[in-house]
Amino acid sequence: MRYILLLFLLLWPVLAFAFPAKVIKISDGDTIIVLTEDKRQVRVRLFGVDTPEKRQARGRQAADYTKSIAALQTVDVQEMDVDRYGRLVGRVTLADGRVLNAELVANGWAWVYQDYCRTTECRAWEQLEQQARAKRVGIWQDKNPQAPWEWRREQREGGRPAEPKKEAAASYRGNTSSHVFHAPGCKHYDCKNCTESFASREAAIRAGYTPCGVCKP
Template identity: 45%
Template structure:
């Protein structure tokens, strides 16, 4: 009996501590594009966050500006919880952003048709289902007949930049013959 009472008290204490755990909240102070934002920590440190497992159209791509506006309307100026602390090659924190009301910004972007599930980095069945529903309902970018995934768009842009550089380098160098040389060659 004593063991059961002690166990029950311990369980209640663990639950109480878990529920009262102070979670750090950040203020959204900037939205760079649909899946990248700037958060301000309680100690006034700026943190650039790349939303995990999703990929929005690039700003110069169809629906890129709409994705940015959607993200801004959803969370700019609001307090959010940041889940995750990995960093990408650009030094951005990669994670999920959750509003105080529990709305997961990453999931909401996919659900409303403003992002793809980034399958290279995500195996989430929930995100896959949200994307499929958005496609079926032709929401956001799914209004297009054949939307280009942002990873393909970036790859194509990079290829075009490289080709442009190669063309500049391969331009034939038109050397002018000196007048003296031209005179001696002509018979």
């Protein structure tokens, strides 16, 4: 049974229903509208990735990037799911063979949406995200970009931050070269490449950093 489940996860992107369509509108960085061959308009939420919302910092730039590589292209849409808003959740392959979902992550305009991205391909996308972070491209140009799911939660709660963000003496420092993070007081805390700050140990680990072997944060 375990073997069958593993085989299904490996083949899921291939087995998912796919159809050709033309991209006619970019709603935001991770949502497009396509026109199918039978002239139906379908709203597609990109599978496994999450870009900043339009009213969020870098949101319009993320949408512009999606527009620059996908607008008016004929693409292949692999149907992965339907979300609670009735949108088709899809993996979109561009005319030149690149996967739009992966391109957004690789160029720094999207997070891998780990709560929903659990295929083997998602693990490769996580590596692309780490590379984009290290190169400081797209959203990673900012010191501490806010994940869109956190921004949306704040909006639901009336625009109030769910938890105050404190980066004073309690913050952790991450080495952008080694991807190791250090606690305050560690002899490596102010190293040359320790330019990434995290409000908590959990935030550093979620970002792909590992604890320092000296200070053991």
